[in-house]
Amino acid sequence: MSSPEQASEPERVRAPNIRDVARVAGVSYQTVSRALNDSPSIRPETLARVQAAIEELGYRPNQAARALVTSRSRTIGVLAAQTVHYGPATSIQAIETAAREAGYRLSITNISSSEYASIKAGLDHLMAQSIEALIVIAPQVRVFEALDDLQVAVPFVTLEATGLNTAHSLWVDQIQGARLATRHLIDLGHTEIMHISGPQDWIEAEARMQGFLRELGDADLRTRAPILGDWTAHFGYYAGLELLRYRDFTAVFCGNDQMALGFMHACRETGLSVPGDMSIVGFDDIPEAAHFAPPLTTVRQNFAEIGRRAIELLLGELRGDTELSHAPVQPELIVRQSTARLA
Amino acid sequence: MSSPEQASEPERVRAPNIRDVARVAGVSYQTVSRALNDSPSIRPETLARVQAAIEELGYRPNQAARALVTSRSRTIGVLAAQTVHYGPATSIQAIETAAREAGYRLSITNISSSEYASIKAGLDHLMAQSIEALIVIAPQVRVFEALDDLQVAVPFVTLEATGLNTAHSLWVDQIQGARLATRHLIDLGHTEIMHISGPQDWIEAEARMQGFLRELGDADLRTRAPILGDWTAHFGYYAGLELLRYRDFTAVFCGNDQMALGFMHACRETGLSVPGDMSIVGFDDIPEAAHFAPPLTTVRQNFAEIGRRAIELLLGELRGDTELSHAPVQPELIVRQSTARLA
């Protein structure tokens, strides 16, 4: 009753399949299959006939059927946190492009929190799609624990972590980056240097903190307890207002550019000039950093490079290429105008 | 011959299927299928037996097989440009979460340029996955032309466009937002107001420009040709340096916050105080905007809301619910410290 016979809308026309194409082209369905998978043993003129038929019918291969019969989903899963941030977003974009060029598609799942249950749910959602490989861009410590625990059955890499879990990770050398930033401040004569870190359970935050502490240690300078932030400009601002009540430091190394921005805001409100009274270094080099007031000295990470390398690595592993390069990507110090020699 | 019997590695163990589960549970495969699709006609104790078997075997339904037989991919395609930007990224995250909760997965494809070929390639890539619905977050004019031309066969919505193509679009009222921003400047006594717009082929840019021009027109103020930018802070900076050579205006309405940031940078370099000598309004309210120097007056868009509504709309359409709300989301003016009354 729901389908009037003479409806103007043709009743759910079935999409053409290879048998339809075969009929039109006057060949067998297997020949069509061969044409689709560019088999060598097909005559050029037969191929042309098949292609014409495909064109005529507007035929599209059915991926589900393909996936079913080959048991290859051609899907790479991405488990991500904080995808709105510049770093992850840039990496994901590079990943998507590289994956698409290689004939893979991406399935992205965001985890809302670093709770074990949330991670497990995200991972389940991905595994249920029988992904062939996994990329994890969620550098919280707990994610790694969950990953170990859940026994991921496919090749995977983790991004933006550092050092640990090396067999599967691909990373910018955050420790080195933090050392560059800290060394820069030391070279400028600063001896009282503060660090505003990212959240404690983020591996990146931990690594940057380590780099900071080691570099201070190597220079025999006093180390202070870093402030644990949350990556946001808001935090940098409020932390700045708090810290600047005691002006017992002359430089700050911030865990990322956003917190540096907030800190600069606090400096302005407190009447401190940057870099005259306070030198500030960030981390990431987001595109906006060059236009902060003043332009921010920061550590640049090549997020796109990391993304491309991740796909390269995974596709290599899927092909069976063993041991591709896991060498960390080197960060780069970008000196702008938020740092100056201590008067 | 390729599989030594006593190999330590079990030769490609086939994943369990419903027949395996059925065997273990002592029922037929169809009963397992019923258990999976929570059919009403299954005895509780049978259901329990099946669930135990599923647990024991670690069975996961094969999505490809499901998709093949039901011809429902449970996939929503997203065609996106500029996913690293705050707005699109926020929307996508909301979309992903909402989709996942509804049992759908997302397939995101970035288009690298607004070339017709690039759009068509992206759309093809998505259609090849037999997506059930499509979300377009690529508010370039050409994308709409391509969409018309390619005869998208599934329900779709376009985001962040405005006005035109109303049957399929979901939008923040950009014109209204631009009017709010412009009205705010006029109310402060400014009469010479400049506009730095986004790229000409972006619908959002066009709409904001329209809102700007109309509001000026309503106030009988002189309108000047807007500058066509590219959304980046860099552009805002260089445009600012150029424009500020002639100080024949006292306020700027920038097409987004990044360009406003760059413009503020140019003001500092030129020795102009903001808002003393120059009032600046942005658009988007990215999280950093509150910490610019000075904190930026801007127009807030609820990107997450848009994302959620997109999924809601599409799922409704897939269910056959006709005519859900397409009402535009209202933007909000956030007044901070980058604007002041004309002296």
Added chain:
DNA sequence: TCCGGTGATGTGTACGTTCACATCAGCAGG
């Protein structure tokens, strides 16, 4: 002339699931 080989094409089957229909036991009503 016949044979084996090769290149091009066709036929059967399997992948894992759901849909349509068949079966079967149990039970109420005549």
Added chain:
DNA sequence: CCTGCTGATGTGAACGTACACATCACCGGA
């Protein structure tokens, strides 16, 4: 005691593709 119904479960297809194998025409060499 039979009929018809209902709830629970089972059987046979089908979805669209790729793999393994079969077939066929053709060719060169003995």
